[in-house]
Amino acid sequence: MKRSQLFYLALGIVALSAVAVPRPAQAQVRVTLDDTYGCVRCHADKRQSFIAGIHSERGLRCHDCHGGDPSSFEIDAGHSQPFLGAPTKRETVELCASCHSDPNQMRQYGLPADQLAEFRASRHGELLLIREINDGPACTDCHDAHTILPPEDARSDVHPTNISSTCATCHDDAEMMDPYGIPVDQFETYRASAHGLSLYEEGNAASPTCVNCHGSHAALPAPAGEVPNVCGQCHVLVRQEFYEGPHGDATLGGRRPRTINCHRKHGTEHIPHEAVQATCRECHESGTPEDDIAGALQETLVQAEEDLEAAGRSIDELVRHGRDVTSAKLRFRTAQASQLQLTLVQHSLDSLRIEDLSRRVRSTSRGIQEIEEVSQEHRWEHKLMTIPVWFLALAVVFFSAIKLSGVRRTDE
């Protein structure tokens, strides 16, 4: 074998071993930190943002997305073909999908490989890919182009605490939303809703954001008939009760139940018990049998709430007077559980179960109030005890005074 043949054989073996034995991603040197990497000579700002992202950690390089020849330090040679440069929105989607739609590459990171398929099915995908309107967002509009961070990173635009404002960057833009007839107050409405308050005020990161109801890559508005299912993904017990009632039947029967009217959509809110009938009247006219049912339901709910509050006050009063409230607190928990069940069961409008639960709340609360009444009687007895005390004290004063005047007379 000639020397040159040996050289090429050795080179081939080295090249094969480099391909066949991939090094762990974490162990790879971040080539963008390498001064011998041509792109960074000019695009230092892009390097800064890129190395902060997860793609840099996974060993991706500029030319993996943009093409060109990074080994060259000449502008022309560095930008030699195949060179993509700054991709368009549609090219971006395809470029990201080239890896993210490959199950073999995504498996090790536990990422789904159907994101492109989902995106195509979304309203956003329809706009961008099918109708070819650039108002539709590409991957980089939500995930950033260079500093791509995993959703669990608080700095990420798609982190639960950031995603709604990320959506709002477009959905708050009246000019952009106008052609599609989409209102632009959704984000503000959401922030003030029960879900928004839970997330932003109480810091509950498990609270739903835009993507929990609309989907992320497959973002779509839910049709009215699907709303109970969408809400029911979290509110499982409410969904179960809802489908057992007449509104659930109406939904399943394809009739428009307009259930969304009760709790609103982006401005999702808890309905105070005293506002139940008024809410029902948004659909059911006053004086109808449905209105009577609503009135009875409201009365039951308000009564149960008042019973529970009275029991709570009794416990406070017992605590204030130093009474042991262990057993009263246990009873209170039972009453609270019944009241919670009542708030769930109300969605079924099952009057028998509603009445049964409200009775349980009432009887348990009454038991607690009776404990307080006994304590109150004791306190009254304590006050009565002062009568003999004063009787004795005044008797001592009286007889002592008589004796004193006698002594004074004798003394004089």
Place this chain on the structure above:
Amino acid sequence: MVRRALSYIGSALSQTYQAVKASTDASVLGAARFLGLLYGPIDRSLPVDQALKKTLRYRLAPHVGWRHSLGGIAYLLFVILVATGVMLVFYYRPSPQEAHASVQHIVSDVAFGWLVRDVHAWSANLIVIALILHMGRVFVEASYKPPRETNWLIGLLLMVVVFLFGASGYLLPWDQWSYWLVAEITHAMEGLPLFGATMADAVRGDEVVSGATLSRFFALHVVLLPWIAAALLVYHFTLVRRRGIAPPMSIPGDAPKGAAGLGVPFFPTQLLRSLIVSSLVIAVVITLAAFFPRPVGDPADISTVPESLVTTWLLADVARALIRYVGPWLFIILLVLLGGLAVLPLFDRRPARQLRDRRIALLLGAVFFLIFASAWFAGHQMRNTPPSIAVEHDSGASEQAPIPIEPLGLSPIQPTQPENEEGVP
């Protein structure tokens, strides 16, 4: 048979009585005198029964009247506090885990536990009033003048001890109110110049009010302070007898020799007066306890600043008002005033006792009384959480200046009007 047996028992008892009498020194009457049941000198050369008769016949100075019962009332309240305190300590458990529950047990389950506890709490308030009035009477009548300066100082020390009793006892219920008030006071103590931080650490025994503080306060309240108080009381009473009751304001200088012994007899006149006053005081204390029991707060929670602080001790109100309005100079102002009053007999040595001759002294006393009364009034109106504590709790910066802040909690965004549209989003 029965008559013989009774006669035998009678003579045996009589012999025992005679034997005990013969072998008992008259000094034992000192114990009765300590309890306020006797006043005059005890002739220790006589047998105990004759010494008793002699001391009962003792006559007080003619000007001794009802106003002299204020010290006696304070002492009666002190005795009530000791008696009820001993009863409470049978059930109270001085640990953060058990203190609150044991107080709950005392007022809920123990027979008349509520009465004992509330009488204790009310007596602690009334004793402060009685002491202030007693001190006021001594001050206005110039009874602190020579030769009674020492007793004035002892009296002031006794007052400090009573205040310390109250302060150390205040934490013992270990509820939110007592915990956070002590936290506020120790926090204010930290702001004192020079020794503030050291003093606060010494009081707390920890960086925050904790179980270590509870142990310290309990030890002070039931072990150390009672001995100090007993010693001071014995000396206070001894000096009252040795120096005699101060003469009326109209007589300059000390009372003429032999003035004592010309007024009403101690027995039965003065003892009956004591009985009348004692009965009324006890009835008042029980009535206050029955009608206005001290509420029990939530168990102390180091991580939760309560929304409101209910104070149940007169001096707690005073301390709180001075902390909020005067800041870290609370103790300094109190010490200066107290020091001024303490050294007053050293400067005001003129024999004149009339009010018109002692304008500066009276002004000083009036200022002290006014500050005390207005601080109590202002403190009693306060219910809010201590701002200094809230700031410290919120930011973790104890050096930060106390600034009023909103009650803990987030200010929610005002919900917008619900949407009117219906159907599909």
